[in-house]
Amino acid sequence: MTTLTGPVPPGLLNELSRSRSGELLHHELSARWPETADSLDAIARYAMVPAGKFLRPVMALTVAEAVGGNPEDVVPAALAMEYLHVATLTHDDIIDGDTVRRGRPTVHVAYGMSEAIVTGDYLIFSAFAAITASRASGSRAVAESIAVLAEAGSDLCRGQILEAELVDDLTAGVGKYLEMARLKTGALFRAVCHIGALLGGAEETQAAALAGYGEDLGVAFQIRDDLIVFADPAGTVDKPTTSDLVNGRPTLPVLMAYEAADVARRQALSSALARRSANAPEFEEFRRALIDTGAVARCHETAGAYGQRAIQGLAGLEPSGSVDVLTEIVRWAVTTEP
Template sequence: MTVAGSTRYPPFIDDLARSESGRLLRAELGRRWPETPDQLDAIVRYALLPAGKMLRPMMTLHAAEAVGGSPRDVLAAALATEYLHVATLVHDDIIDADTLRRGRPAVPVKYGIPGAIVAGDHLIFHAFRAVVEGGRGVPPGPVVAAVAALAEAGQDLCRGQALEARLVGDLDAGARWYPEMIRLKTGALFRAVCEIGALLGGADQPVASALARYGEHLGMAFQIRDDLLSYLATPEQTGKPATSDLNNGRPTLPLLLAYDAVTDATRVELLAVLHRRGAGPGDVEWIAALLRDVGAVDGARLRMVGHAELARAELAVLTPSAGTDVLTGIAAWMTSGTA
């Protein structure tokens, strides 16, 4: 399950999505969620398909491959990580009142909030079922550990979401709690997808733990990357409104770094923009200029690179293989495309 062609950045992830692994995941996802008159399954299918890059399940497959396992054997468990991820997106769109997801109406907009809540819950339970299914033929110990890893990630996601909600509009507290918030909100699931792949692929606990740490650091880099893309990419590239984070008062890292760097008078103005959710005339342009002037985007990029380098260091426990190459390539891709 290697990726054809060289490891280019950022096209590397597009190559990965078109690889044998990507084709297998998409085919299996379509097989498990066919078109149906059942309303609940139809909502879930809309949330899942067409699939995005499927980075998290791809990491599960290649974590298994990197420790000597068969990616095909963990296919169901890999999809479990996509189920949990998409469930959180559906629920996030309710919380944030976002109307756009992956370039089309978000699930709550198309099907209503009650349907979106139930569909998200449905996906969570499917995730646990799929991990167990992906562990068939594996000794009970690693399967139990994989289920526990998914459960812990889900709990951490909830803690991270709750912490982020408490930090809305509070840049003083945001600066203090941001690292923990992104570790829980985003790092946790990346941690689990790699640990699950390693456990079901036959890794011993020290190697599985190293891959879990790789995933956690990679997830934190990914969240910082997402923070940056809010200011560097178009809505067509991100699949959500450019002002989504600002509209929600979310304490992204560039804003926190800017707040730390400016004078008291500018802090007052920045807080005012945040409290009115960027709705004033020229607010978005003022924020963009401020971030550029104080070097906040460059500062956030350095933090992102630091986490990606820590992630790569954890791969030293692995023997060279196609799977290891893919995990290394994902870490390198993480810091591309934001220059």
Template sequence: MSAVPAPPADPPRPAAEVLAWSRALIGPALRAAVDAMPDGVRAVAAYHFGWQDEHGRPAAGGAGKALRPALALLSAEAVGGSAVDGLPAAVAVELTHNFSLLHDDVMDRDRTRRHRPTAWSVFGANAAILAGDALLACAFASLADAADGGAGPPSAGRSDGVAAAAVRALGRAVLDLVEGQCADVAFEERTDVDVPECLRMAGRKTGALLAASCALGAAYAGAEPPRVGALRRFGERIGLAFQLVDDLLGIWGDPAVTGKPVHSDLRSRKKSLPVVAALASGTRAGDALSRLYLRDGPMSEEEAARAAALVDEAGGRAWARRRARRLKAEAFAALDAAAPADRPRAELRALADLVTDRDH
């Protein structure tokens, strides 16, 4: 008697569908976390997420891509768990990410985020900082509550030990993020920033939380340490590649896509990776960029356009693209080392392609 063939596996979903699924899955838990926040910051957080306007009326603003929670949920599935297993990690990393955005906007004095005025520009810097603090507290609560089944049905992967390790891991990621942000701020006052230290800064500022997203999702699904470590490496390398592409978009991105004015990073004289690579190139274009970029006084739109051309001519744009491609290849090798299930493997690769090919 012949064996009955197994039903075909569901095909991998496109990246956009995965992100929509991630947003829908974490949405109720995010809203519950914000609803439980103190009165003084609840409206600020709801506005930041796009759920309300500045007057507290329901709104449908963009709440972000939900990349980090998608990585957590897929990493849980990749090691044989379910998306529900990874839900506490997914909620925690999205809350942490938005804590960092609220603070970043205050520090950078950015007035636009997700095509709307930033929270600090509407409610004030103090309110935005406090709302970010509250989101970070809720992030740690999401991880700790999971040990009691508070963020979804209990699973074999959830225990007091897993939750404690997860809290430590997220704490380490936040410290790395803060260290990266400190370096980024310090670079504004320096004229001698080199490429290796700029890469270290970006790895901490962006790579640390993406790495934690993958590692925490796998850990909450009960994965063994080697698989957790491999997925952590995948997320770290994708995070650094993501930052390289983000830096390219900060110079050449379409404002309709980025939500920020063209050449915004140049006018603020940000030491982004393409700029630092161009300044360190030893080329005549790099020297001209240094004279333009490192002098005092505001930069006009014409000067910003000239700076963008010099970054390109000095090789900064091409270098950033090459480095992002190399990092993506390293990320895929790390993903394969985790021996993931086929569908989440394909979907993790699709997310990596999405965030590293945005400048083409």
């Protein structure tokens, strides 16, 4: 069994973004979204450029290569994964009331609420169009990939509704939260890997195993996202770190802390969530409660379990540099290292 312990290569995501796959994606992104006077394309460009770390599209290219395909043939479809991801971020920022994304005003702050909603929708349709531009594996693989993306999109929406049901509910339980994470986060990672495998020419069984890899990785990634807020109280992470707390949304460590707490601490956690405040002293008190109840340690264990399951999805692949990269991404996802 591959071990998930030990040091993670520093700056792994930056390294992937600067890899050959990253270069291909940056070139495609610039070609697809040039500066323009067209209002809709200009807003979409603002949402997309400069790009983030390109984790999902890089993974699509890496999976395609791991199953014997040519990554260059999959670039448009891989970038489609980023379109859908950015579309969900654009809509999420509206739902959460976040005003900063990637160090600058969110789309709805910069351009307006209606414009941001329409731009998110536009990017979703652009994702489907991009898959049809793939030169890999013929029309059947492209049709299957479109179906995979549509299923992931449906799951994302279901996950979003499930997340809304969690607001202010510390009794929801860990199981409901993990199902939300599987739908809202795991679904897109599942699609990324499934589509990369299909367009790379994988057999059905192999493509399904890689889809499972992606889904389990996605859940581990969501747990990492939940944990990093509390591992980085100084707020150096490039994300709205206290958004969940301000919106009364219990994340996995909060739910685990509530399950493990005595009556007095449960009341304290409920009061803290109800305040919807993230000032420094209150946030630090909240953070300490999660650590003291053992919730943070339990979250790490849960992420590790999903990570091991993800690794099992790679078992049928021939050893290669691409498989090594997919393994390192799992190791990164089960830590709170940057």
